[in-house]
Amino acid sequence: MDSYRLLAPIFALSAAAFLLFGVDAWTCAPSPGARRTGFWLGLAGLVSAAVVLPPPLVSNALFARQMLVWDGLSYFFSWIVLLTLLFVVLLSDGLVDFKNLRLSAYYGLLLLAGAGLIFLVSANDFLMIFLGIELFGVPSFILAGYLRNKERSSEAAVKLFLIGAFSTAMLIYGIALLYGITGSTSLTQLQSQQALLKTAAPLGLLALFFIIVSFGFKMALVPFHMWVPDVFEGAPKPVAALLSVAPKVAGAAIALRVFNLILPESGLGFFTTLAVLAALTMTVANIIGLHQTNVVRLLAYSSIAHMGYLLLGLVGGRELGIAGVYLYGWVYLFMNLGAFAVVILLSRTLESDDLSAYAGLARRSPLTAALLTLFLVSLAGLPPTAGFVAKFYVFLAAFQSGWVWLVGLAAVNSVISAAYYFRIVHWMYFRSPTSTQPLAIGSAERLTLAATSFFTLFLGLAPQFFVTAVQALSVAPKP
């Protein structure tokens, strides 16, 4: 297929983004009208990108001088990126924090960040991986600092920037080493020269180490997670929602491509490293999560822990593990954004993210409380929700490859995480409300909640259709 056709979604997103920047430049003062224009243009950009998203190529998926690849993995994770952005745009509408700000550029930056992530998941060359990460990273730290009058927001932006710069430096160093060993930055080349990596053992391992570390920062694995809670708390909440899903899942996707598709049989033993990272990530995040009293920080630690579970799919490898990462990413998208949607709409009315503000929510707004409970139950991985199916899938994958201790640890972690997820439920259902004023839910929020809760429940009750689809997409195309 024509390269330009395959790049169409990235063109669509970038074009809409630049249009939005133009609109922003011509808007004199923030007004409701201008905000709506930005909102609708942002939505239009996303929808057009989704419409032109080409189906995955079954064979010979490389294009653009082998720099990019459009296989099931690129296709699937592009959908996750686009859906995340869609929900984030919907949730940005009507945010109180945004009242006196011009928002067109905000939506433009969101789309540009999305384009970066699509680049990332369809990269077949380390240069493209670098480009994708940067194209996402630069807009994302501006987005984190978008609330110019809030110190926490600026702090979040600086943290994100410094961490981003640091992890990119690591990545480049890793790439340079790889280039030194194999003479190329292409993943295809790397695949055919796996043996070289092993013969150049210390150097090859060092290169992979740097690459794992930089991916670890993107996916916020422990011990590279410190930035997450502060950034989530300071950034505008929809941006926190974006950061909790899109870059992490895209990071997992590219790690999947590099480690499971390109280097599965190199014998370099990095699966053990990944297993240790997974164990550390979930355990540390869940134990710290137990002590949180701010719901956003709690969700931040929860999102760290979930990357630990997702790594089980990577570690498990083989068909089951690869499909497991797909499934986990997809399910995580809905349950986590659903939880964020409720938190965003509550923080508007309650004007607080503290756990105690959620007291008696079940009586004030039974539906909202029930929905948040559904998302939390799913995040805790209890049946009959999607979260259970996803966890079961990655557990199965890791178990199949003999990582029994890791599965056991992950299961114990689910119990620990249930303790803090249910603290929110506890406040909502067991405490008395301080006010009986009903909650106002906007129509964009309604749409988000309907879609996320539908998938969270439906994928738990009838996962078959989706499991089949994921298994079909996760088969690597023939070269």
Next chain:
Amino acid sequence: MHVLSVLTWLPLLGGLVILMIPKEQKMAARAVAALASGATLVVSLWLWAHFSGVAAGFQFIEKVAWIPAFRIQYFLGVDGLSLPLLVLTTLLSLLAIIASFHIQERVKEYFFFFLLLETAMLGVFIALDLFLFYVFWELTLLPMYFLIGIWGGPKKEYAAIKFFLFTLFGSVFMLIAILALYFQSTPHTFDFTELLAQNGTYARTFQLLAFIGLYIGFSVKIPAFPLHTWLPLAHVEAPTAVSVILAGVLLKMGLYGIMRFCFTLFPIATHTHAVIYTIAVIAVINIVYGAMCAMAQTDIKRMIAYSSINHMGYAMLGMVSLSALGFNGAVLQMVNHGIITGALFLLVGVIYDRAHTRDVGAFGGLGAKLPVYTGFMMVACFASLGLPLLAGFVSEFLCFLAAFQVYPYLTAISLIGVLITAAFFLIMIRKVFLGPFNTRWESLKDMDVRELIACAPLLALMILFGLFPFLVLDPINLTLTDLATLVSSIKGP
């Protein structure tokens, strides 16, 4: 005919209807709840009537592919092991719902959670696919968590999360054992009957580990020492009707699971002396330690909660004899304990609603003031302590008889538990109902109609099953004899 599906999902259907009723219409919510659980009881009685006690294997089987990618099925079936527990569940659910009619707070939610719980419990007893079983098993947690946490006593919140996390922790081991079973079988499956057919191929180490994994998950629910500490708290803090379900049904899920899955799937592990002897010792600890703890309590509800640990010990002891007699005794003991302890919790609820205390020492001489209540309470206590001609005696006798043949010394030790049980019930009766009347309770009223309706059927069953235990034993005997044969025929790889 999808009678098992109807049975399982009918309560949930009622629960969904209740959600659509406006909040103010409390009577309507109660009526729908009673109607739904009543209809479920009728279905289960129909099942009892049409169940063949002479046909081996599972009956009323339903098997539909659910997640074909992993060969996971929606697979339901009933045999003599699950049938009495099903009827027990539906009966206790209906009575508990009737007993909860006086609840005024958040009525809609209460009955929704109750009916959801009933669906989950029924599902546990009839699911024959391990994945499905696990889903139902976990599904019992959520509604129970809310029922204790919202409508419970002073320490309800702590009790709710403790119950929740304990069971969840047990489930972790269960889940890993289930995953291991899946990969151990060829072709990989969660289907219980297929796994059973292959149990001869499982290696010894695997059997031991998987047995222990499942056992930990189940023993939390029994609750077997040392994982029992959630029980006194949960039972005491839960509202009356929920205590009834907790003691009457949820505790049975543990023993049911061990008999259904552990003993059959892992014959070598079951016949490993160290394993089965450990469980026998745990049963004795449950009996003696549970009884001693009960003896030490001054709160009547707490006393009954500990007596549950003691009574489940009897059933465990009968079960580890691995004989048809012992299995019969264990299942009968489960049914009887459900009926007796259900009644005891209801009756304690009656007095607590009036006096707002459950302290043994606070009462005295109630016998003359509340004749009906006293009569009920005495019958239930006597049944619980194992007086002949009442239900408890037969099943305890069977359990001891079976256990004595295998573990004479352990059985002898556990008889101490019987003595202590008799002692604490008699002391309680003396302090509360006999002696000089405490004038503080001058205005106490006897049981009202709602309470009589909730308690009378259980009393009747205690006497009926005491006189005619074959009513329960006949339909279950064949299955349990087959089970004993299956367990005793060791197949090695």
